[in-house]
Amino acid sequence: MSASPVEVVENYFTALQAKDLKKLPLADTIIFTDPLAGTLTSQTAVVAFLSNVLPILQAITIHYHVQDQNRVVTRWDAQTTLGMIEILEWFEISDGHIQVAQAFFDPRVITQTR
Known part of the structure; x- marks a missing residue:
């Protein structure tokens, strides 16, 4: 049985926290949009972007997931x-x-300290 959508998202956050980009459950043709990255349209581009983010990432706290069919917020x-x-x-x-x-987030924490 395959992982539920929430489990896939949890695996994504587990890989980010571990700083193990090889374990990210990303589709080859992912569409990734972020206030800093803009829109990226490949797994390679997303991994490259996240590899630049990981050095400043210290911890992740998940508050909640909301699932509707194959979508998770x-x-x-x-x-x-x-x-x-x-x-x-x-x-x-x-x-x-x-x-x-x-x-969706306010990027000023990052952009105003550069």
Whole structure:
């Protein structure tokens, strides 16, 4: 039996926390949208972006998931070396992989410290 959509999202966060990008359950043709990255349209591009984010990521706190069929919305916090970022992220899951991820957060914690 394949993982539920929430389990796929949990695996994504587990891989991020472990800083193990090879374990990210991303589709090859993922559409990833983020206030800092813009829209990325391949697994390779998303992994490259996240590899630049990981050095400042210290901890992840997941507050909750809401699932509707193959879609999951997660409210989570990213504790970074620059401060706390509160994030709401929407995922669409298919065949055990994240097909779409769209994050909503205020990027000023990062952009105003550069």
